[in-house]
Amino acid sequence: MEETNEPICVGIDLGTSRSSISASNGERHVVDSYVGWPVDMVARKLVKKPVLVGRDALDNRPMLDLRRPLERGIVKEGSEKDQEAVQELLRHLISLAGLKQKGKNKSKVRAVVGVPAEAFRVSRQNLRSTIEGIADSVMMVSEPFAVAYGLEALLHALVIDIGAGTADFCVMQGRYPTEEDQRTLPNAGDSIDEQLMKLIREKHPDAQFSIHMLREWKEKKSFVGEPRERVTVTVPVKGKATEIDISQEMRTACESILPPVCETMTTLLMKVEPEFQDKVRNNIILAGGTSLIAGLPEAITKALQELGGGRATVVTDPVFAGSDGSLAIARDATTSDWDKLSL
Amino acid sequence: MLLKDEMSSIEQTKSRLMRGVVQDNVNVLRNVRVARVKRRRTLHWRWMLTGVVVATTVYATVFLSLTPDSNAPAVSAAPAARDASVPETEIALSTPLPIDRTAIPLSIKTIVIDAGHGGEPGTTAESGITEKEITLDLALRLRRLLKNAPFKVLLTRETDRAMSLEKRVGFANENGADLFLSIHANWMEPHSIRALETYYVGPTDDPAALKLVSRENKGSGYSLSDYKKILEKIYVDARRDESRTLAKSMQAQLFRALREKNPALENRGIKTAPFVVLIGTQMPAILVEVACLSNEDEADLLTKEDYRENIAVALARGIRSYANTLKASDRKGS
Numbered sequence A: 001m002e003e004t005n006e007p008i009c010v011g012i013d014l015g016t017s018r019s020s021i022s023a024s025n026g027e028r029h030v031v032d033s034y035v036g037w038p039v040d041m042v043a044r045k046l047v048k049k050p051v052l053v054g055r056d057a058l059d060n061r062p063m064l065d066l067r068r069p070l071e072r073g074i075v076k077e078g079s080e081k082d083q084e085a086v087q088e089l090l091r092h093l094i095s096l097a098g099l100k101q102k103g104k105n106k107s108k109v110r111a112v113v114g115v116p117a118e119a120f121r122v123s124r125q126n127l128r129s130t131i132e133g134i135a136d137s138v139m140m141v142s143e144p145f146a147v148a149y150g151l152e153a154l155l156h157a158l159v160i161d162i163g164a165g166t167a168d169f170c171v172m173q174g175r176y177p178t179e180e181d182q183r184t185l186p187n188a189g190d191s192i193d194e195q196l197m198k199l200i201r202e203k204h205p206d207a208q209f210s211i212h213m214l215r216e217w218k219e220k221k222s223f224v225g226e227p228r229e230r231v232t233v234t235v236p237v238k239g240k241a242t243e244i245d246i247s248q249e250m251r252t253a254c255e256s257i258l259p260p261v262c263e264t265m266t267t268l269l270m271k272v273e274p275e276f277q278d279k280v281r282n283n284i285i286l287a288g289g290t291s292l293i294a295g296l297p298e299a300i301t302k303a304l305q306e307l308g309g310g311r312a313t314v315v316t317d318p319v320f321a322g323s324d325g326s327l328a329i330a331r332d333a334t335t336s337d338w339d340k341l342s343l
Numbered sequence B: 001m002l003l004k005d006e007m008s009s010i011e012q013t014k015s016r017l018m019r020g021v022v023q024d025n026v027n028v029l030r031n032v033r034v035a036r037v038k039r040r041r042t043l044h045w046r047w048m049l050t051g052v053v054v055a056t057t058v059y060a061t062v063f064l065s066l067t068p069d070s071n072a073p074a075v076s077a078a079p080a081a082r083d084a085s086v087p088e089t090e091i092a093l094s095t096p097l098p099i100d101r102t103a104i105p106l107s108i109k110t111i112v113i114d115a116g117h118g119g120e121p122g123t124t125a126e127s128g129i130t131e132k133e134i135t136l137d138l139a140l141r142l143r144r145l146l147k148n149a150p151f152k153v154l155l156t157r158e159t160d161r162a163m164s165l166e167k168r169v170g171f172a173n174e175n176g177a178d179l180f181l182s183i184h185a186n187w188m189e190p191h192s193i194r195a196l197e198t199y200y201v202g203p204t205d206d207p208a209a210l211k212l213v214s215r216e217n218k219g220s221g222y223s224l225s226d227y228k229k230i231l232e233k234i235y236v237d238a239r240r241d242e243s244r245t246l247a248k249s250m251q252a253q254l255f256r257a258l259r260e261k262n263p264a265l266e267n268r269g270i271k272t273a274p275f276v277v278l279i280g281t282q283m284p285a286i287l288v289e290v291a292c293l294s295n296e297d298e299a300d301l302l303t304k305e306d307y308r309e310n311i312a313v314a315l316a317r318g319i320r321s322y323a324n325t326l327k328a329s330d331r332k333g334s
Helices: A041-047 A055-059 A080-096 A121-131 A143-151 A189-203 A211-221 A247-255 A258-271 A274-281 A296-305 A321-332 A335-340 B002-030 B043-066 B131-145 B165-174 B207-216 B224-234 B239-258 B276-280 B296-302 B305-333
Strands: A007-013 A018-023 A028-032 A035-038 A064-067 A108-115 A137-142 A155-162 A167-173 A182-185 A232-237 A240-245 A284-287 A312-314 B110-115 B152-155 B179-186 B195-201 B266-273 B285-292
Touching (some): A035 A041, A035 A080, A080 A121, A108 A143, A137 A143, A137 A321, A211 A247, A258 A274, A258 A296, A296 A312, A321 B002, B131 B179, B165 B276, B239 B285, B285 B305
Parallel strands (some): A007 A108, A108 A137, A155 A284, B179 B285, B195 B266
Antiparallel strands (some): A035 A064, A232 A240
């Protein structure tokens, strides 16, 4: 743990489903983006904490007022409780990184936070005020840009960061990306969940399952293209544990994001100078939790064939690519840069 | 040597990118907008932006001048710059200063009622009843109910005919409407939902609202990402406050009138969303989703004339109630 007042740089990827932190002291952590408060005195006595974050909150959800405070990568608007939940989530991430938030040895925190590529300015301002009191200085960058910066994919690259709430696109052309270089789509992990829920309910109307169970199935067994194995899960059907086959539903739901993702990719590729389009097509970088769907890079590579060929690859560490990239930006910023952006 | 050159090039690029990151964040902090939106080729896009810019300029010149100590930067007519580090200053976006209505007496002379869809059916209930039929029926009833009102009532369509969203917007603007009401019926999952919603212009992150927007904006020629680019400008649009007041008035009247015959009806309140008809119109504008055709019972209610009449009466009351608030503030001002 740091015992100094020297500034600590952190990169934070605030995700709708998961949030990660990478710190300059070498700490890296990821948590589920859930925050919960005990609903009453009994619950408080049982959970023994005033507030629970991440997996802890999910596991104790029957006793909690559970919040998933981020929607499409930004703080849900109009809810003070959700804003408070984001603050708890940020405090939790900072404490996981071993940084002191109180007392004489309080760490001086310089944070770079990833936001969706097309986040509204008011949303960014809202997030900035949420972080007040948690970090000393903050910058916000678009998530795919952070990924590109961390990987040093600064020229002739297209980053597609597919999370739970949004799929964010950013073409890197050696300059700071403008709105024209970026796109945000609402078709991402959560839209797959919605689709999967609908399809399974249609096929197995008596099966009982929750959105949390469904998300776990998806994380373990999602795929696009030809199935490599049957996807079966065990759920209560009229009270009896029953194995059901959800292979086709899983495939259909996961493939539902392919058309909008490929269409947006094509739109952005068309905006690149013609002589460089080939280079960018061969440097499509996928990041974010949803990029871990089996067969996704192959499916996008296949779609690129229609444009003259290309290649999509998944980053080595999709979960931390955003926070690592944000940390790289935080480290490269000078003290005078940070001074301009202190809270 | 080559490796050293490459590394030096990467460092230079990184340094350039860092300047962009810092400047972008400083702009957010100072609430300064960087001009980046490329000019579109389509005439209509320019027309829409012109509408928004006109509204912005009017807001800036009329309303900000009323504020004695405004720190907002002046509106600039500078051309869009490619270099992200060159800011084009605009008025403060996040917190437009509230305007006392009495400062500018307003009254309603013309209203435009937009019966959603037409030609294409919109949503269709299991029973076969279509959104276009319901919305037209309600619009015609509403016109009859407002026959003796002290304002002119115009309909975007009076028959089952296709009409693009742009034409509807153009119709309202060209006729100098003071109020725009677009009538729609919703489709929701699960089908057990019966919900009443009223929208006014603004951003949304609600997935259900985004889905609805995509559906209602279908065929407009723009994508959702295009709308997002002009939405920030909507924050400075003075008519947003008026639209919100109108939406509140309408939602309250509708829920009060319908819950007796439709007790399972859920009051989902007023919301913001980027509907084309709300973005493009230059007057207070709302879009009401009067029912859910996905719910069989509610679709069945809509087949009954008295229920449709109830909706039309509530819509008329919503308009009158809003018009009365304008009169009241006019009196307060005088």
